[in-house]
Amino acid sequence: MKRVEKNLLGKAGIYLLLAIVLLISLFPIIYPLLSSFRTDNELFENMAPFNWHTIVPIHWTWENYIAVFQEYEFGRYLKNTLVMIALIIPGTIAICSLAAFAFSFYDFKMKKQLFALFLLTFMIPGEAIALPLYSLVNSMGLINTYAGLVLPALANGLVLFLFVQFFSETPKALLESVEIDGGGWWTSFSRIVFPLSKPIIITAGLMIFVNQWNDYLWPLLAARAREVKVVTVAVANFKEQNVIHWGYIYAAATVSAIIPIFLFLPLQKYFVQGITSGGVKG
Secondary structure, X not given: OHHHHHHHHHHHHHHHHHHHHHHHHHHHHHHHHHHOOOOHHHHHHOOOOOOHHHHOOOOOOOHHHHHHHXXXXXXXXXXXXXXXXXXXXXXHHHHHHHHHHHHHHOOOOOHHHHHHHHHXXXXXXXXXXXXXXXXXXXXXXXXXXXXXXXXXXXXOHHHHHHHHHHHOOOOHHHHHHHHHOOOOHHHHHHHHHXXXXXXXXXXXXXXXXXXXXXXXXXXXXXXXXXXXXXXXXXXXXXXXXXXXXXXXXXXXXXXXXXXXXXXXXXXXXXXXXXXXXXXXXX
């Protein structure tokens, strides 16, 4: 009996510790979510000393969400972001998959050097090339346009690497059989190699979505106009020179977080499968 009691106490202690760790992990999500339903005055009145109402609102209100969508047109910025991502994802996947097909199945001069050069694109921080890139895009007259947001994001070294790793595991005998039947490289790519790449396509799509959804610096430089402004820049605009609208920031951040979460959850199985199949050669 004593041994059983010790085991039960040990398991209870482990579960209690896990529950505490879970609460600590969820706090950065729970606090902004609950704070989005309270006014700024209530936020500051209950900030200290720490008590139950520091986290849980006393008077629940939808005022922050109403103001964010009606006064600040946050819905427009959500639409702008989704349009930008809807253009970037298929464009990036098309370009990187075609490039990966060439790197995986064909031999040409400076193949290894070019591949290494492409890989450098995701090793160099975007901040390091932001100003030269801005000068280039500005000289092309693409500032404050969707093209200025989309074109710099189409060539993605990490996505190319994942496709190359996955394609390199595809038996070349499949492509040779297509050639025997009179098919060309496009037939091999579109009917055999690309359809087999579903896990990588989903993984790449999710990675691109999250990266572009959270990107702030480049949209701040290249898309300040309201017609193309994205959510990250819009959330930052709630911090004005003399006042910070914390309730609006929490409401906008909550909405901005919900969309990627609901997209990722049903597709996480494919994401993990794509990472393991594209990142491990065996």
